[in-house]
Amino acid sequence: MTSPLWGAMARLAGRRLLFAVPVLLVVTFGVFAIAAASPFDPVKAYAGAAALGADEQTLDRLRANLGVDQPFTARWWHWLTSALSGDFGESSVMRQPVAQVVGERLVWSALLCTVAFAAAVPAGTVLGVLAARRPGSVLDRAVTSLAYSLEAAPVFWLALLAIWLFSLRMGVLPAGGLTDTASERVTAGQVASHLVLPAGVLAVSQLPWFTLYVRQGVGDALAEDPVRGARARGLSERAVLLGHALRSGLLPVLTLVGSRVPELITGALLVESVFSWPGIAAATVEAATAVDFPLLAALTTLATAAVLVGNLLADLLYGLFDPRVKFSDM
Amino acid sequence: MTCDAPAAQETVWRSYGTKGRSTRTLRVRTSAVLVAATVLAVLLVPPLVRLDQQAVDLAAKLLPPSRSHPFGTDDLGRDLLLRCVYGLRVSLLVGAAAAVTATVVGTAVGATAGALGGWIDRGIMRLVDTVSSVPHLLLGIFVVAMFRPGVWPVIVSVALTHWLSTARIVRAEVLSLRSRPYIDAAVSGGASRWRVAVRHLLPAVLPQAALAAVLMVPHAMWHESALSFLGLGLPTHTASLGTLIQGARGSLLAGQWWPTLFPGLFVIVPTLAIAGLAGAWRERINPRRRSELML
Numbered sequence: 246m247t248s249p250l251w252g253a254m255a256r257l258a259g260r261r262l263l264f265a266v267p268v269l270l271v272v273t274f275g276v277f278a279i280a281a282a283s284p285f286d287p288v289k290a291y292a293g294a295a296a297l298g299a300d301e302q303t304l305d306r307l308r309a310n311l312g313v314d315q316p317f318t319a320r321w322w323h324w325l326t327s328a329l330s331g332d333f334g335e336s337s338v339m340r341q342p343v344a345q346v347v348g349e350r351l352v353w354s355a356l357l358c359t360v361a362f363a364a365a366v367p368a369g370t371v372l373g374v375l376a377a378r379r380p381g382s383v384l385d386r387a388v389t390s391l392a393y394s395l396e397a398a399p400v401f402w403l404a405l406l407a408i409w410l411f412s413l414r415m416g417v418l419p420a421g422g423l424t425d426t427a428s429e430r431v432t433a434g435q436v437a438s439h440l441v442l443p444a445g446v447l448a449v450s451q452l453p454w455f456t457l458y459v460r461q462g463v464g465d466a467l468a469e470d471p472v473r474g475a476r477a478r479g480l481s482e483r484a485v486l487l488g489h490a491l492r493s494g495l496l497p498v499l500t501l502v503g504s505r506v507p508e509l510i511t512g513a514l515l516v517e518s519v520f521s522w523p524g525i526a527a528a529t530v531e532a533a534t535a536v537d538f539p540l541l542a543a544l545t546t547l548a549t550a551a552v553l554v555g556n557l558l559a560d561l562l563y564g565l566f567d568p569r570v571k572f573s574d575m
Numbered sequence: 576m577t578c579d580a581p582a583a584q585e586t587v588w589r590s591y592g593t594k595g596r597s598t599r600t601l602r603v604r605t606s607a608v609l610v611a612a613t614v615l616a617v618l619l620v621p622p623l624v625r626l627d628q629q630a631v632d633l634a635a636k637l638l639p640p641s642r643s644h645p646f647g648t649d650d651l652g653r654d655l656l657l658r659c660v661y662g663l664r665v666s667l668l669v670g671a672a673a674a675v676t677a678t679v680v681g682t683a684v685g686a687t688a689g690a691l692g693g694w695i696d697r698g699i700m701r702l703v704d705t706v707s708s709v710p711h712l713l714l715g716i717f718v719v720a721m722f723r724p725g726v727w728p729v730i731v732s733v734a735l736t737h738w739l740s741t742a743r744i745v746r747a748e749v750l751s752l753r754s755r756p757y758i759d760a761a762v763s764g765g766a767s768r769w770r771v772a773v774r775h776l777l778p779a780v781l782p783q784a785a786l787a788a789v790l791m792v793p794h795a796m797w798h799e800s801a802l803s804f805l806g807l808g809l810p811t812h813t814a815s816l817g818t819l820i821q822g823a824r825g826s827l828l829a830g831q832w833w834p835t836l837f838p839g840l841f842v843i844v845p846t847l848a849i850a851g852l853a854g855a856w857r858e859r860i861n862p863r864r865r866s867e868l869m870l
Contacts, residue, residue, distance in 0.1 A: 405820065
């Protein structure tokens with residue numbers, strides 16, 4: 246690792262951050278514009294059933310209190326300036342500050358996604374390498390067909406079937422939640438047993454693309470000259486596969502992980518809501534059902550930021566692993 | 576679901592000799608049969624079969640699959656096979672409507688960016704990049720939440736999140752066409768910018784756009800069923816594949832698996848069939864880049 250490389254990486258990260266600012270500005274502006282164009286009335290959402298009996302005067306006063314009598318551009322600017330100081334407003338469905346909701350739940354989502362990825366990457370590598378070894382073989386076709394079928398299957402459907410199989414039929418794993426309903430404290434053992442199913446389903450939903458990319462990458466690498474050279478030198482099939490083909494085939498795939506953040510968020514959204522996992526994605530669904538605009542706006546911004554970070558990570562890893570790529574070109 | 580995944584996807588599908596070719600033919604034929612069966616079932620069953628999908632028969636509720644009810648019955652005694660066909664019909668219609676809308680918008684935007692070039696092109700593509708930084712389902716959820724669930728918000732929300740990939744494909748195609756001699760000939764023949772775009776560029780772009788539209792239908796179906804499943808899509812009394820799975824949650828927790836299993840299969844099978852057929856179509860219109868079957 247020479248220092249010019251780190252400098253180049255830092256410059257790339259800096260450039261991306263500069264690009265991220267207008268993206269986040271436009272996205273938040275769009276969020277406020279969509280809300281302004283919708284028939285949704287924030288005052289009625291705030292007051293709930295009490296708004297039905299209230300007269301116009303009270304509603305207007307409430308509007309002025311909430312600041313929603315201003316044009317949406319002014320509200321957007323106000324939201325943006327207070328968001329910079331960490332104040333994202335008050336969530337009406339959770340009755341808590343948005344920042345607190347996000348802070349409490351982010352940990353659980355991060356745990357779920359990390360465990361799922363930690364399971365999906367080795368499993369996908371093994372399946373992909375097995376399939377790539379003999380293209381067109383029964384094993385290859387089985388793995389490929391399974392991967393395409395899983396890719397087409399809705400995640401929430403897989404989650405429900407997993408609940409049916411593992412919680413109801415076999416009774417080995419809990420069907421949802423973070424802990425047992427009777428337990429009052431969050432213990433590591435409880436969380437671990439409740440984590441297996443959601444993380445497993447999320448891993449299975451991320452498995453197909455990873456397996457197919459590994460299969461393609463290793464398969465291509467097996468046809469290249471270095472592998473042919475290794476075979477000609479009389480290296481064992483194992484050494485050829487693991488030492489040469491896997492190394493050059495896997496690295497580009499690993500770097501793609503960062504660019505799959507949107508799919509991961511989508512999967513987490515569905516898995517968390519099926520398993521009542523108290524993460525941030527399940528909160529999105531609750532917020533949407535209750536039209537909790539402050540929470541939705543913050544979560545959309547957060548997800549966009551996560552996608553941008555993922556893209557940056559993918560580019561950085563790509564440049565780090567592939568010496569032919571120049572950071573100054575990206 | 577990798578509609579606009581990075582270009583690494585466009586890798587070459589190695590041909591495995593005659594064995595591989597016959598597998599491919601088999602796959603295409605199976606896909607064609609399945610797509611035809613789906614379309615026929617969706618078009619013909621409702622008008623021809625005089626059965627009411629909403630017919631409630633509480634005496635026959637939650638029957639497991641049998642000869643008279645091949646898919647079993649749901650918690651109100653409604654026949655699941657019939658419900659699934661009706662659900663597929665709704666999901667396909669919503670998916671197709673969303674895919675057409677997204678393709679029209681994406682083609683218009685992409686062709687404009689590609690044909691005009693310069694700062695307009697850069698601006699438009701920056702906007703496309705920006706919108707695609709928001710996870711699709713999340714943006715869809717936001718739109719539906721703000722406009723209250725229903726058929727039209729769902730179509731708009733799916734279309735709004737899916738035009739981006741079409742815009743990119745069409746723009747790339749227009750850019751590669753712009754330097755062809757026949758375009759130069761048209762320009763030097765005095766054709767206006769508009770005429771070049773509509774008469775010469777657009778027809779050449781259409782096959783790619785149509786292919787993107789077909790590949791988008793399963794995506795849109797998937798998106799609709801996810802929204803409906805979360806209770807943010809179609810109203811629960813409208814049978815769509817998403818609402819069917821959503822409605823089956825109660826029975827599933829009571830141990831009945833069939834109301835959940837079959838609607839899911841009705842998502843998977845058409846998705847695979849459409850993808851298989853579209854893959855073959857892509858090989859035909861673009862034989863040099865024989866790309867991998869893509870969902």
